[in-house]
Amino acid sequence: MIRGILFDKDGTLVDFFSLWLQAALAVTPAFLEENRIQPDKDMTDYVLRAMGVEDGKVDPRGALAYKSYQEIAADICQALEKKGITLDPARAQEQLERLFDENVTGKNVSYTQVTDIKKMLRALKEKGICVGLATADTMRSAKSCLKKLGTYQEFDYVGADDGVKRPKPEADMFLEFQHKFNLKPEEIAVVGDTYNDVVFARNNGGIAIGVLSGVSSEEDFRGEADYILDSVKDLPGLLERMD
Missing domain, CATH: 3.40.50.1000 (HAD superfamily/HAD-like)
Structure with missing residues (x-):
């Protein structure tokens, strides 16, 4: 029982989609800019794929679908490392938490x-x-x-x-x-x-x-x-x- x-x-x-997919699309270029990485389409799409987002679809076993910010940050840092870009995972986590929280807790969010x-x-x-x-x-x-x-x-x-x-x-x-x-x-x-x-x-x-x-x-x-x-x-x- x-x-x-x-x-x-x-x-x-x-x-999920009206909140977190839209948040990811907004947060990713902002995250790249904070780290002085050019947020062009290729790089933005690359980081989104690291989060499990591609062509507007969310991978049910991808990071955005279920992982914590610490885990998402680790996935992104690992992906960027392959492009020769090194970020501090702890700082990346702080940035993602802040940017996502700002996006999904705003006064106009429904x-x-x-x-x-x-x-x-x-x-x-x-x-x-x-x-x-x-x-x-x-x-x-x-x-x-x-x-x-x-x-x-x-x-x-x-x-x-x-x-x-x-x-x-x-x-x-x-x-x-x-x-x-x-x-x-x-x-x-x-x-x-x-x-x-x-x-x-x-x-x-x-x-x-x-x-x-x-x-x-x-x-x-x-x-x-x-x-x-x-x-x-x-x-x-x-x-x-x-x-």
């Missing part, structure tokens, strides 16, 4: 909900299910998003990149959520739109639920996730069938 659910954020609760998040979370909590967030986003950005949506208070737990916890699929957020509510691993479902979310669930003994509302297709989840849903809209029906 599921007693706790850890939701991914982008691509699972809110639309978030498209996959479903009525508040209504869904309240319905789950009425069933006695603890609800949490486990995202690769920074804590500042995650909280900003949830507060704009009016859903921050609905979450029993918010796990994000705070500079201390290791990113998914490492166990940190899963274990923190598990211990906070005295749950067994098999009582926790992880709902997300990437293979990384599936690994996060599987590695920690949870139930993996893949959703097709983000960067992944059904083929990406087949044989990997325990359940595959079109979106979190279908989660209540799945829980009823499981009960």
Whole structure:
């Protein structure tokens, strides 16, 4: 029986493409300029590919889809090294965090909900299910998003990149959520739109639920996730069938 659910954020609760794809397209040339690298089309496209973005499409197993800023910075620095350009990974991480946060937390930024998040979370909590967030986003950005949506208070737990916890699929957020509510691993479902979310669930003994509302297709989840849903809209029906 599921007693706790850890939701991914982008691509699972809110639309990924209108937020993060557009942010990546804006941040990349700004990042290059800060590092005194000419942000021409070839170089911009090269760095975007290092993030897993090509021709306006996001690789579901690419960096932008699921990695932390530290990991994205490492991928970009490694790619630039091949062109004879050396950047400090720590500085690159700071730049990416700042530029992305400025882009996705601005006053004019709007978030498209996959479903009525508040209504869904309240319905789950009425069933006695603890609800949490486990995202690769920074804590500042995650909280900003949830507060704009009016859903921050609905979450029993918010796990994000705070500079201390290791990113998914490492166990940190899963274990923190598990211990906070005295749950067994098999009582926790992880709902997300990437293979990384599936690994996060599987590695920690949870139930993996893949959703097709983000960067992944059904083929990406087949044989990997325990359940595959079109979106979190279908989660209540799945829980009823499981009960």
